[in-house]
Amino acid sequence: MGRSKIQESADKYVKAIQRGQRTRFVSAVAWLNVIQYVEKCFAELQNHDIYRINRYYLTIDRTFPVTTLPNHIQIHAGHRKLGMDKQVDSNGEKTMVMAEGNAAIVFSQHYNGDVMILLYPYKSECYETNEKYLIYKTFDTATDISLKDVEKAFAAFLRYSKSTSCITQSTWSDYFFRLRFRLKDWTYRKTLWNRAKELIQLVKP
Numbered sequence: 733m734g735r736s737k738i739q740e741s742a743d744k745y746v747k748a749i750q751r752g753q754r755t756r757f758v759s760a761v762a763w764l765n766v767i768q769y770v771e772k773c774f775a776e777l778q779n780h781d782i783y784r785i786n787r788y789y790l791t792i793d794r795t796f797p798v799t800t801l802p803n804h805i806q807i808h809a810g811h812r813k814l815g816m817d818k819q820v821d822s823n824g825e826k827t828m829v830m831a832e833g834n835a836a837i838v839f840s841q842h843y844n845g846d847v848m849i850l851l852y853p854y855k856s857e858c859y860e861t862n863e864k865y866l867i868y869k870t871f872d873t874a875t876d877i878s879l880k881d882v883e884k885a886f887a888a889f890l891r892y893s894k895s896t897s898c899i900t901q902s903t904w905s906d907y908f909f910r911l912r913f914r915l916k917d918w919t920y921r922k923t924l925w926n927r928a929k930e931l932i933q934l935v936k937p
Contacts, residue, residue, distance in 0.1 A: 752844065755844075755845050755872075755873055756799075756801065756843075756844060756845040757799055757845075758845070758873060758875055759801075759841065759845030759846070759847070759873035759874045759875060760798060760799045760800070760801055760803075760841075760845060760874075761798060761799065762873065762874035762875040762877075763794075763798075763803050763841055763874045764798065765874070765877070766805070766839060766841075766847070766874050766877050766882070767792060767794075767805065769877070769878075769879045769881075769882040770790070770792075770805050770807070770839060770882055771790070772879065772882075773882050773883055773886045774788070774790045774807060777807075777886065782890075785812075786809050786810065786812060787809070787810035788807055788808070788809055788810070789807070789808055789809075789810065790805075790806075790807050791804075791805070791806045791807075791808075792804075792805050793805070793806075801841060801842065801843050801844075801845065802840065802841050802842055802843055803840075803841040804838070804839070804840055804841070805838070805839040805840075806836055806837070806838045806839075807836060807837050807886075807889070808833075808834070808835065808836035808837075808852075809833065809834075809835040809836065809854070809893060810833065811831040811832065811833035812831055812832055812833065812897075812899075813829055813830070813831045814829075814830045814831055814832060814856060814858070814898065814899070830856060830857050830858060831856065832854045832855065832856035832859070832897060832898055832899070833854065833855065833856075834852060834853070834854060834855045835852060835853060835854045835889075835892075835893045835896065835897075836851075836852040836889075837849065837850070837851055837852070837868075837885060837886065837889035838850040838851075838852065839885075841874060845872075845873050845874070846870065846871060846872055846873065847870065847871040847873070847874050847876075847877060848867065848869075848870045848871075849867075849868040849869045849870070849885050850865050850866065850867060850868065851865060851866040851868050851888060851889055851892045851913075852864075852865045853865070853866075853892065853893075853896035854893060854896045854897045854898070856898055858898055859898035861896050861910070863910070863914055866892065866910065866913040866914065866917070867913065867916060867917050868885055868888055868889075868913060869881070869885065891906070891909060892909070892910070894906065895907070895909060895910060896910075
């Protein structure tokens with residue numbers, strides 16, 4: 733007598749869980765390599781002249797033991813004064829020095845072992861981008877991430893910082909750099925589609 737549909741489904745379920753547990757374990761251990769790659773790239777950033785105009789800070793949040801998830805690595809830029817004041821009260825007696833900050837690159841490992849790299853823009857009182865962040869790249873496991881991948885992510889972070897700072901003069905190349913990653917994000921594509929539908933409704937006779 734053959735196996736029932738319930739037994740077949742249960743077999744597939746068990747195999748999927750076992751496969752997921754193995755992938756999760758391997759990815760959690762491989763995260764140690766990702767930490768080393770990030771620390772190496774961060775040290776290179778610290779030794780560059782860029783450190784004279786901007787401070788960067790590295791935060792590594794790890795859960796223990798090693799095989800426990802999630803994990804999180806963040807490099808964020810310190811606040812930079814913009815050389816202008818903001819009026820705080822109507823009398824103009826109190827002012828606040830304006831600054832920009834919050835630019836960051838985040839490596840986030842989720843509970844199932846996959847990894848997402850996010851880029852966060854500069855924000856200030858006088859300028860803010862439309863997007864809250866960009867999804868730079870995703871990986872099924874940490875084993876898929878090489879030193880070269882991390883170096884490219886750092887380079888993308890610096891370019892994104894340049895293109896979202898209110899001090900620099902953003903170019904068309906910077907705009908299309910941002911747009912390319914925004915179009916990869918399904919939430920942004922959904923927003924564009926909703927706006928397109930609104931425009932279609934407006935032009936309908």
